[in-house]
Amino acid sequence: MVVSLPQSGADAQLAQDFVEFAVDAGVLRFGQFTTKAGRISPYFFNAGLFDDGAKMARLSEFYAKAILASGVAFDMVFGPAYKGIPLAATVAVELARQGKNVPFAYNRKEAKDHGEGGSLVGAPLQGRVLIIDDVMSAGTAARESIALIKGAGAIPYGMAIALDRQEKATENGKDVSHSAVQYVRDQLGMQVCTIAKLEDLLAFLAQGTAADSMRAHHSQVLAYRERYGVGN
Structure with a gap:
């Protein structure tokens, strides 16, 4: 079983900086939003x-x-595909800038029947593959990527996502006791790297430096976690 290590001070600061960035960019919003699971979430x-x-x-x-x-x-x-495509490309560029140059690839939703053909684009899938996506809700995209990677003879070794919502997944329309991230980590044996988690969002909303309008959302997000949340 692969387990997550506790955050160091530097990791925790990175997570806080990311949450602030996502809020400032309008990517992380507060209000009432219906999730794929049919839940009313106080953030999106x-x-x-x-x-x-x-x-x-x-x-x-x-x-x-x-x-x-x-x-x-x-x-x-x-x-x-689709959101993971620009993420993989830009993260590969940034990794190279930070001293780790690695190939990248992505898939098409529909296989191409002309030119190079097939559903995979970029470098050949080989070795240990890190899947890069935005969030993980039901784990469906992860399972599809894992099947593609294994089909090409490579090893789906890990996943990197921006935000772990740390909430119960749904199976057949019912809540289960684990999250999609926990399923991928514990059942599929893959490492999961996250920039920030729901607990980091709550810490941001609770801190004294957050704007008053942000702190006002803390109780709603906390109540949502108490109802649907899971541990690490």
């Missing part, structure tokens, strides 16, 4: 709103720092 994280060069550059820097600090071993990165 939409990585698609990292929508210009400066935001993507900063986002990839957070990913790269979290990945390198985690110590996860990998030989290349993979971005599942």
Whole structure:
């Protein structure tokens, strides 16, 4: 079983900086949002709103720092279509800038029947592959990526995501006791690297330096965690 290590002070600061960045960028929003599981969530994280060069550059820097600090071993990165595609490309660039140059690849939703053909684009999948995505809700995209990677003869070794919601997954329309991240980590045996978790969001909302409008959301997010939350 692969377990998560507790955050160091540097990791915790990186997480706080990331949450602040996501709020400032309008990517992390507060209100009432319906999740895929049909829950009413007091917050919503939409990585698609990292929508210009400066935001993507900063986002990839957070990913790269979290990945390198985690110590996860990998030989290349993979971005599942669609949101994972720009993430894998920009994170590969930032990793190279920080001294770790690795190949990257991604998939198409539909296989191409002309030109190079197939559903995979980029470097050949080989060795230990790190999957890069935004969040993990049901784990469906993770399972699809794992099947693609194994089918190519490579090893799906780890995943890197921006935010771990730390909430119960749903199976067949019912809540289960584990999160999607816990399933991938504990049942599939893959390492999971996250930039920030729900507990980091709560810490941000509770701190004295957060704007009053942010602190006002703390009780709603805390209540949501108490109802749907899981541990690490």
